[in-house]
Amino acid sequence: MTLYDLVAPGLAQKGDPRYRIGEIRDADPLGADGPLADVPAMNRDADVPALVAALRALLPGPDLTASFGVTTALAAMRDLGLLLGSLKRHGVEPCAAVPEAVPVLQELGRRTDMVPRDTVHHYTAWNPLGARMRGYTGEEGERRLIESVRMVFPGLVATLDSCAELARLEPYDPAFADALDRTAGHVSAMVDSIDHTVAHVSPVFFARTLRPYFESVDVAGTSYLGPAAAQVPLWLVDLTLWQSDRGAPGYDAFLADSVPYALPAWRAFHAAHAGGTSAVSKLSTAISWEAVDSLPPDLARSAAALARVLRVLKTFRARHIGIARKAYDEEVRLYEQGSGGAPVALLRHVLDLTRDNETLVRRTTDRPGS
Numbered sequence: 001m002t003l004y005d006l007v008a009p010g011l012a013q014k015g016d017p018r019y020r021i022g023e024i025r026d027a028d029p030l031g032a033d034g035p036l037a038d039v040p041a042m043n044r045d046a047d048v049p050a051l052v053a054a055l056r057a058l059l060p061g062p063d064l065t066a067s068f069g070v071t072t073a074l075a076a077m078r079d080l081g082l083l084l085g086s087l088k089r090h091g092v093e094p095c096a097a098v099p100e101a102v103p104v105l106q107e108l109g110r111r112t113d114m115v116p117r118d119t120v121h122h123y124t125a126w127n128p129l130g131a132r133m134r135g136y137t138g139e140e141g142e143r144r145l146i147e148s149v150r151m152v153f154p155g156l157v158a159t160l161d162s163c164a165e166l167a168r169l170e171p172y173d174p175a176f177a178d179a180l181d182r183t184a185g186h187v188s189a190m191v192d193s194i195d196h197t198v199a200h201v202s203p204v205f206f207a208r209t210l211r212p213y214f215e216s217v218d219v220a221g222t223s224y225l226g227p228a229a230a231q232v233p234l235w236l237v238d239l240t241l242w243q244s245d246r247g248a249p250g251y252d253a254f255l256a257d258s259v260p261y262a263l264p265a266w267r268a269f270h271a272a273h274a275g276g277t278s279a280v281s282k283l284s285t286a287i288s289w290e291a292v293d294s295l296p297p298d299l300a301r302s303a304a305a306l307a308r309v310l311r312v313l314k315t316f317r318a319r320h321i322g323i324a325r326k327a328y329d330e331e332v333r334l335y336e337q338g339s340g341g342a343p344v345a346l347l348r349h350v351l352d353l354t355r356d357n358e359t360l361v362r363r364t365t366d367r368p369g370s
């Protein structure tokens with residue numbers, strides 16, 4: 001199965017091996033299925049010597065590493081990553097305990113063109129299903145969180161194409177609203193995902209049990225964030241809709257820290273569109289040229305479609321901040337910062353920015369005659 005079995009066919013990124021998720025999930029290039037099944041018990045017992053021994057035993061030699069293609073290298077990183085996060089949870093820097101891991105992580109990062117540690121993609125989309133699923137705890141809440149995050153990837157892959165198309169268009173073009181409507185459909189998976197999380201993952205379980213596994217680890221002197229949902233690249237939709245030229249320092253800085261954890265095609269998308277003219281800016285300019293009391297029908301349709309996508313983003317963010325506030329409540333939390341390195345205040349800031357843009361666009365559609 002590929003992600004393209006799940007989203008629209010004929011997309012520009014089709015040849016990318018990172019989307020061959022069935023192949024990556026099936027791969028077990030380090031023979032890790034057996035050893036990783038014991039990780040939840042090792043974590044429960046805080047058995048650091050067993051975790052260190054498992055990491056050392058799974059490390060591939062240079063010849064094996066050199067034989068890996070992209071999909072097997074991604075699977076190998078996924079499997080080593082589970083041990084990195086586990087060791088860190090027990091207060092051990094994994095690469096200080098097992099220095100031989102450093103060149104392997106660097107080589108796997110190079111071969112996959114990604115950071116030299118596991119990311120949210122490894123932990124969710126590329127994690128096998130069923131009995132082979134890798135987990136830190138083996139608990140139902142962890143399985144449900146992985147499931148929730150998995151749900152958003154087909155939609156986000158598809159938004160890369162609809163957003164690229166949007167960035168090429170002007171709001172007078174009927175295709176502008178069409179690209180926005182497709183984007184709204186894809187991004188609605190974020191709302192389903194957070195609803196699934198709220199229904200099945202308790203904030204206390206997240207805060208006390210799971211969150212400690214998502215700490216940063218040090219690889220050759222650089223700190224890399226854990227495989228947490230904060231790295232889900234919803235930013236690529238923000239970028240095209242408003243952030244490219246209407247950002248604000250707090251979110252811009254968070255986004256700059258998040259981009260390195262994205263897939264190469266998504267990083268390229270960021271490089272191509274950062275600083276470009278956003279959809280909200282294009283629409284505002286187009287509308288400022290029109291008579292105040294009437295808009296050409298295609299422009300009015302573009303404005304309504306843009307407001308709809310922003311509303312979907314706002315709905316996700318409003319529900320997401322609800323569970324984040326509970327998990328980071330003073331009475332519950334073990335950490336002040338989220339696993340993406342930012343506090344809940346960042347979520348408020350991003351929600352406000354999303355809402356401000358939606359209000360601005362909605363006002364244009366509320367004009368008489370529009």
Ligand code: HEM
Pocket residue numbers: 148149152190193194197201202203206228229230231232233234235317320323324327328337338339340341342343344346347350
């Ligand atoms: C118990 C569940 C969750 C909690 C407690 C939580 C908490 C947080 C926190 C505190 C942040 C701020 C950045 C940081 O982590 O450093 C964040 C960011 C983020 N989270 Fe979550 N999260 C949860 C589940 C999810 C799920 C299921 C998704 C969807 C796939 C998600 C998507 C995001 C995104 C996209 C951001 C970046 C900020 C934004 O775009 O609004 N989170 N999360």
